[in-house]
Amino acid sequence: MKNLLNQKQMRSADAFTIKNKEILSVDLMESASRAFVKAFLQEVPEKATSIAILCGKGNNGGDGLAIARILKDSGYSGVSVYLVNFSAKETEEYTINLKRLEDLWFPLTAVNTAADLPDLKEKVIIDAILGSGLNAVLEGPYLQLVESVNALNRQVIAVDVPTGFPAEGPLKKEGVYLKADLVICFQRPKINFFFPESVQALKRFTVVPIGLDEEFIQNCDSPYRLIEGPDLTGLVKPRAPFSHKGTYGHALIVAGQQQTMGAALLSAHACLHAGAGLTTLSIPESGLTALNTRLPEVMYLDRADLIPEKTNKFSAIAAGPGLGTAEGSIAILQGLLKLKVPLILDADALNMMGDKPELLKQLSSGSVLTPHMKEFDHLFGDHDSWWERLETAREKALELGCVIVLKNQYTFIIDLTGKVTVNTTGNAGMAQGGMGDVLTGLIASFAAQGYTANEAACIACYLHGKAGDELAETQVSISASDLTGRVSKTLKGLIK
Ligand SMILES: NC(=O)C1=CN([C@@H]2O[C@H](COP(=O)(O)OP(=O)(O)OC[C@H]3O[C@@H](n4cnc5c(N)ncnc54)[C@H](OP(=O)(O)O)[C@@H]3O)[C@@H](O)[C@H]2O)[C@@H](O)CC1
Numbered sequence: 001m002k003n004l005l006n007q008k009q010m011r012s013a014d015a016f017t018i019k020n021k022e023i024l025s026v027d028l029m030e031s032a033s034r035a036f037v038k039a040f041l042q043e044v045p046e047k048a049t050s051i052a053i054l055c056g057k058g059n060n061g062g063d064g065l066a067i068a069r070i071l072k073d074s075g076y077s078g079v080s081v082y083l084v085n086f087s088a089k090e091t092e093e094y095t096i097n098l099k100r101l102e103d104l105w106f107p108l109t110a111v112n113t114a115a116d117l118p119d120l121k122e123k124v125i126i127d128a129i130l131g132s133g134l135n136a137v138l139e140g141p142y143l144q145l146v147e148s149v150n151a152l153n154r155q156v157i158a159v160d161v162p163t164g165f166p167a168e169g170p171l172k173k174e175g176v177y178l179k180a181d182l183v184i185c186f187q188r189p190k191i192n193f194f195f196p197e198s199v200q201a202l203k204r205f206t207v208v209p210i211g212l213d214e215e216f217i218q219n220c221d222s223p224y225r226l227i228e229g230p231d232l233t234g235l236v237k238p239r240a241p242f243s244h245k246g247t248y249g250h251a252l253i254v255a256g257q258q259q260t261m262g263a264a265l266l267s268a269h270a271c272l273h274a275g276a277g278l279t280t281l282s283i284p285e286s287g288l289t290a291l292n293t294r295l296p297e298v299m300y301l302d303r304a305d306l307i308p309e310k311t312n313k314f315s316a317i318a319a320g321p322g323l324g325t326a327e328g329s330i331a332i333l334q335g336l337l338k339l340k341v342p343l344i345l346d347a348d349a350l351n352m353m354g355d356k357p358e359l360l361k362q363l364s365s366g367s368v369l370t371p372h373m374k375e376f377d378h379l380f381g382d383h384d385s386w387w388e389r390l391e392t393a394r395e396k397a398l399e400l401g402c403v404i405v406l407k408n409q410y411t412f413i414i415d416l417t418g419k420v421t422v423n424t425t426g427n428a429g430m431a432q433g434g435m436g437d438v439l440t441g442l443i444a445s446f447a448a449q450g451y452t453a454n455e456a457a458c459i460a461c462y463l464h465g466k467a468g469d470e471l472a473e474t475q476v477s478i479s480a481s482d483l484t485g486r487v488s489k490t491l492k493g494l495i496k
């Protein structure tokens with residue numbers, strides 16, 4: 001899995017690369033700027049496009065100056081550079097790149113106050129004002145400049161990070177950011193790109209390698225990492241010769257009530273498709289006809305049988321989808337907690353725990369909680385930012401000894417030690433009811449098959465989103481049933 005670094009670690013990776021590869025800092029800037037231009041070419045292939053590059057006086061601005069030169073060398077004929085001179089000091093790499101442009105008689109326009117910014121006519125704006133060196137919210141001339149550029153409503157492509165947007169840490173309410181359509185980011189994405197609030201600053205991002213030492217990066221002690229397809233190849237085991245249904249575990253899903261029986265069926269269906277040897281569903285008796293008609297492979301367990309003697313045969317137990325929160329459901333949850341086995345808890349199971357926080361203390365170690373943002377805040381209190389929510393998730397995972405799957409467009413899987421795995425698969429086509437029920441069924445299936453709680457959560461989240469991404473190639477929206485139908489095929493692609 002790829003480590004995500006904080007800015008201090010990123011600077012160390014910079015320094016290490018410069019020392020060990022015996023390259024100059026300005027050469028690293030050149031490499032970053034070339035990588036930027038390569039990605040920019042894909043985005044703006046028309047060489048006659050007029051482009052304004054706004055450059056601050058730090059290394060982000062230095063990149064902007066190098067990018068101007070490289071774009072010109074690549075055949076872009078309408079590149080203009082605006083020097084944002086709001087700071088007294090400039091970095092050495094900036095100075096070198098400015099000199100290189102001056103030597104080429106490159107036209108440069110000085111912007112010494114926000115009011116100096118001319119009426120930009122260029123079609124595309126490259127934002128190289130401030131990058132990861134940002135140390136406070138924007139104010140004064142930077143704020144004015146950013147607001148006037150935002151008002152232009154042009155296509156904006158930011159270098160590494162949009163001006164004003166912090167790479168890490170809580171996003172302040174008063175923060176103002178230069179709004180980028182795309183960020184071309186160096187070597188690793190910034191952790192803050194994965195939070196929903198980032199939409200205020202960027203629509204999307206792409207990451208380009210710039211030649212930093214990968215071994216150094218991977219050896220950094222970081223709490224964040226990204227899960228990618230190759231990470232699962234090798235982890236997901238193929239079906240074994242001479243195996244039988246008993247080899248792949250027996251999952252129990254406790255879900256559904258009269259009005260929300262579908263949630264239970266969706267979870268069980270997903271569990272089946274992800275390969276559990278046996279799947280049993282515990283639903284109210286009134287759902288039996290639906291179960292037998294819709295999912296003939298799935299067995300039934302009476303609610304009265306949720307007792308140790310009847311449940312000890314299950315290799316994983318999930319509860320919550322469509323379960324309701326009435327007295328009867330609370331009793332079911334309390335009964336499950338008394339089993340003293342790890343549980344996978346979603347939806348109403350989490351809502352009940354939010355209503356009765358004392359239940360959280362009864363969770364067995366190795367359990368998995370799968371809240372979306374509202375369920376999470378109901379469980380652990382309101383949060384002003386996603387950064388803070390993720391910090392709480394890390395503390396709670398450690399304190400409770402459980403895995404927390406904090407769901408969103410990018411889902412955060414926090415393991416028992418508080419480490420965070422970010423899943424980037426999935427798409428807006430999946431924003432339909434029932435999708436979380438499917439995820440619960442997938443986690444239950446992998447847990448039943450013998451994967452650890454964290455492995456089951458990582459495999460399930462990646463697979464869930466990946467199946468959705470494959471379907472999105474030919475569909476606009478994806479129903480929970482569509483997704484379930486795809487899962488086994490996608491899984492096949494993940495096995496060596
Ligand atoms: N390995 C990599 O990732 C590589 C990264 N590279 C590039 O380097 C970039 C980072 O460059 P950087 O460190 O020079 O900082 P940068 O963002 O240009 O800004 C610094 C200036 O901003 C100022 N300033 C800060 N906050 C402010 C505020 N709120 N309001 C006003 N001013 C503020 C601050 O002034 P100070 O507060 O210190 O007086 C200082 O003068 C990175 O994003 C990437 O583009 C590549 O070239 C090579 C490999």
Ligand SMILES: Nc1ncnc2c1ncn2[C@@H]1O[C@H](COP(=O)(O)OP(=O)(O)O)[C@@H](O)[C@H]1O
Nearest residue numbers: 407408409426427428430431433434435436437
């Ligand atoms: N825009 C999106 N991009 C990626 N994944 C999404 C998106 N919208 C929803 N999902 C995924 O769908 C699931 C929704 O879960 P949840 O809100 O609990 O759904 P429900 O309660 O309807 O079953 C989560 O796993 C989430 O990551």
